[in-house]
Amino acid sequence: MVTQKPLSYPPRVNLAHLPTPLQPLDRITEKFSTPHGGPRIWVKRDDLTETAMSGNKLRKLEFVAGEARAQGCDTLITCGGVQSNHCRTTALVGARLGMRVQLILRGEFEGIPDGNLLVDQLAGAATAFYPPREYFSDLEKLFEHWRDFYAERGHKAFCIPTGASDGLGIWGYIAGSEELLANCRDRGFVPEHIVCATGSGGTQAGLTLGCQLLGSTARVTGYAVCDNAEYFQQKVREDIRHWSSLSGNAVDESALSINVNADYIGPGYAIAEEPVYRAIAEAASLEGLLLDPVYTGKAFYGLLQELHKGTYRDCQNLVFVHTGGQFGLFPHRENFPFLL
Incomplete structure (x- = not known):
């Protein structure tokens, strides 16, 4: 648990176009539903924060x-x-x-x-x-x-x-988690799962801590794109500990729920295999959603695999946080020969 007191945000420069949209991915939902059911998939479009899709x-x-x-x-x-x-x-x-x-x-x-x-x-x-x-x-x-x-x-x-990604930067996703949960309320649901790519740990740390501060029961899971699950378990805790030190807000670390799926990293950071590229093409053709092979594409591919396995079959609503990165797609253009 977190020792609650009114949060005092540090100095901030308003740069992003907020709030970003929350959109349903109903074609993806329909295609990847199982006979046992599964969640409605939503996407938080943080790729649209502005400044050349800086996510x-x-x-x-x-x-x-x-x-x-x-x-x-x-x-x-x-x-x-x-x-x-x-x-x-x-x-x-x-x-x-x-x-x-x-x-x-x-x-x-x-x-x-x-x-x-x-x-x-x-x-x-x-x-x-x-x-x-x-x-x-x-x-x-x-x-x-x-x-x-x-x-x-x-x-x-x-x-x-x-x-x-440190105790200062994660303020961005403490505020972002508040916005996301408000988006969900406006659309008439409470998310059971929030999923994002995790590469330096800060977004996952901010979402994890933000949901706890706001009393949300949503389970935040970072799909790792490098390193391993143990690394991100430690990194998220370090960022939250640093936040606590900077802000003066005490955190009971034993109560933190830090969830990492490291099964879809592939050969290594910024190296993807053909199934990831096919998942990127599928998201674009089904939903007009542009992902990248370094972060969002790997995480989304992992999410689709877990949906196929039935991991989220008892969930009604799942939100995928699109963290941006589309410019990183173009240097990988040679990995889409199946489109020709």
């Missing part, structure tokens, strides 16, 4: 940018893969707010920029590329290097962790 990242960055401004910072530094949705969103937020953006990118780049990287560069973000081994072993030092680099030039930088 869940924009909710988090509203609070990150608010804190950066409160501290008098004029520069944002963050990190991620070459096709990071979070880095792309940070680049666009910085451009919108007149702040410099430095991206620490994992991987090497050659040729013509595509997808998120193209948007990073269009938005004017500075990019620095590092081999994966150096990136993972020296990330803290890389942040220090770039923070000092800008300080020496008279600028004050605010450092943002991977995915803005």
Whole structure:
């Protein structure tokens, strides 16, 4: 349980178009219902938060940018893969707010920029590329290097962790869970399950904590796209613990219900197999819903498999949170030969 007291939100910059729509996926529901029944599938369209379909990242960055401004910072530094949705969103937020953006990118780049990287560069973000081994072993030092680099030039930088997933960023989905539950009430139902992709843990942490704070009985499940279930169990707890420290709200961690399905990660992060690409095509052709093979496509594929198994047959309403990422679809264009 959480020791309740009125929540005092930290500084926030209003960037997203909220509330985002909640839509039924009735063709998907009909196709994947079983003889034993199953839930009506809904989608929370957080891919429509704005800023070039920046999805869940924009909710988090509203609070990150608010804190950066409160501290008098004029520069944002963050990190991620070459096709990071979070880095792309940070680049666009910085451009919108007149702040410099430095991206620490994992991987090497050659040729013509595509997808998120193209948007990073269009938005004017500075990019620095590092081999994966150096990136993972020296990330803290890389942040220090770039923070000092800008300080020496008279600028004050605010450092943002991977995915803005920490005790500050999860405010975005504490507020987001309140919005989602209000959407459901307006449509006349109470969700039994809320499902999202989980890659850095912050969205799942915010939804999990938000539902608990609001007294919802919905079971939040993160479909992992990398690492393993144990990692996300720990990461979600760390983010909530950090939130508790920053906000002064006590949390009984033993009461937290942290649910992770890590059965559909596939070969690894940002690597998908043909069934995932087929699920992406199916969502687009049945519902006009565009998913990506790194996050939402993997999670949605996993959800469809669990529906087929009858995992949710005793549930009446299930909400899939579409966290965005469509720009990450285009660098995978060669994986859709079955469309030709």
